Amino acid sequence: MSESVICGIPYKDFLIRVEEFHGYRSPGILLGGIMVENALRELGPTPYLNVVTETVVCLPDAVQLLTPCTIGNGFLQILDWGKFALTAYDRMTLNGVRVWLNYERMADYPLINSWFDRSTENRQKPVFEEIAKEILSATSNLINHRSVRLYRALKISQRKPTGLCPKCGESYPLDHGPTCTSCQGEAYYE
Amino acid sequence: MSESVICGIPYKDFLIRVEEFHGYRSPGILLGGIMVENALRELGPTPYLNVVTETVVCLPDAVQLLTPCTIGNGFLQILDWGKFALTAYDRMTLNGVRVWLNYERMADYPLINSWFDRSTENRQKPVFEEIAKEILSATSNLINHRSVRLYRALKISQRKPTGLCPKCGESYPLDHGPTCTSCQGEAYYE
The missing domain is CATH 3.30.1330.130 (60s Ribosomal Protein L30; Chain: A;)
Structure with a gap:
């Protein structure tokens, strides 16, 4: 052993x-x-x-x-x-x-x-x-x-366009929606 | 520096x-x-x-x-x-x-x-x-x-009941459905 x-x-x-x-x-x-x-x-x-x-x-x-x-x-x-x-x-x-x-x-x-x-x-x-x-x-x-x-490589190498969230002002991937995920109501904190 | x-x-x-x-x-x-x-x-x-x-x-x-x-x-x-x-x-x-x-x-x-x-x-x-x-x-x-x-602790400490998938025979959390996620068509490999 x-x-x-x-x-x-x-x-x-x-x-x-x-x-x-x-x-x-x-x-x-x-x-x-x-x-x-x-x-x-x-x-x-x-x-x-x-x-x-x-x-x-x-x-x-x-x-x-x-x-x-x-x-x-x-x-x-x-x-x-x-x-x-x-x-x-x-x-x-x-x-x-x-x-x-x-x-x-x-x-x-x-x-x-x-x-x-x-x-x-x-x-x-x-x-x-x-x-x-x-x-x-x-x-x-x-x-x-x-x-x-594998059907495809799973590493995400593609860069997504980012911008500042109009609600919190932080950078996020624009394809997540008009605001960042957190400001969409998913925040885990208050 | x-x-x-x-x-x-x-x-x-x-x-x-x-x-x-x-x-x-x-x-x-x-x-x-x-x-x-x-x-x-x-x-x-x-x-x-x-x-x-x-x-x-x-x-x-x-x-x-x-x-x-x-x-x-x-x-x-x-x-x-x-x-x-x-x-x-x-x-x-x-x-x-x-x-x-x-x-x-x-x-x-x-x-x-x-x-x-x-x-x-x-x-x-x-x-x-x-x-x-x-x-x-x-x-x-x-x-x-x-x-x-935080609203709640994010660590998943709760044990979920598991069982063997009727399709592939591998263990999976039963709350994922009647078969495991892979056998539901999500497999990343062939």
Whole structure:
């Protein structure tokens, strides 16, 4: 277990990086890290690597820790689909590999199963070291992968014309409407 | 300039961290870093810090670099509003500070102005060191801040019941519909 390596990073160093970035050791980041590793291995050398995750939870942090793709540089896209899956692809060729969990085999891993099962009422937070052991032993048994071809690159590279909102005076993309989204009544603050 | 400090990090070290995480030195991250610093200073000690950015571009990376808030741990929320603004707040008290750019004063900073103005057809990529000098000299002149109170905490802490999608067999939040979002025709891949 201590000899495991995730994306070239020794397990112990990986945990330190997880704590620094994500704040705490999380089963989702560990499982996500192994998924990222699987995807990159299957994809092979990729000069224009992009990643899309299908959930906002945990997975984006695994990607940001282990690849050059971040949400702020646009090479990571996040879909709020609630699916624990991701696709790594080359934004030039649009060839990618999607990885997701093998739900049929999950029953063989009681701690992962119970951690993942959101329907359990009395779901207890697992002891990280115990579930980590299960995750590291399961690895590719639990991860499915498939080559995919993207319809289009998901990075938004097109510049949109901006202007100042007539209500608040701040800059916004003019295609959002006559005022900015916030002044359209979406503000989250008073 | 070389003596500048951003969120307690000496400028030169900050640049190294930016390159490591974001991939390259970017005016947006530098300006964003100064905005984060302003927001945190005005907010004062905040035990339950959350941040919401109003754009997906650059700003989320400044937040993830300089605070414990990431997209994957849920303490950073990202609104795709195309507004270069962010709010730091305490998710318990809902008291926050919103920072945004002072567009009236921007004309005084020609390099920042030209970098920010998406409407310029022949917009040239600025030399980072030159625009950085302007950003560091402008600092709080260019940044507005205001205390705000959030309507509600934006972190999604509620667990949603999940189940297996009858089409693809993968786990998804049941409130998304009879099948997962992907199987509803939203898939980005073939």
